[in-house]
Amino acid sequence: MLSTKAFKLVHVSQNANSFGLHGHVLVAQDGAGCEAARCRTTPGYDVPSGTVITFTLDVRGNPEWAKLGFEIPRDLPTCPAYLVAKYWGLPYVDED
DSSP states (O other), X not given: OOOEEEEEEEEEXXXXXXXXXXXXXXXXXXXXXXXXEEOTTSTTOOOOTTOXXXXXXXXXXXXXXXXXXXXXXXXXXXXXHHHHHHHHTOOOOOOO
């Protein structure tokens, strides 16, 4: 059985780089954040913010970005818990 990980698409840049790729910011429920580029003009790839995108994971546990048309992925700092709750529609309790 293949392992998977779901990310919520929280932002898509309006401008494209010189190759026509738009930046996509994604956040998982565990707070893992990443940015990857994708061409929005490819049929089926222009998805709105708020969409859940599920990736299969490779043997090292990393998302297989290219299988869903993403390029140039990079990890972002861990997303704060209150933002994870906001993006995923989860309850948030401040533990401070």
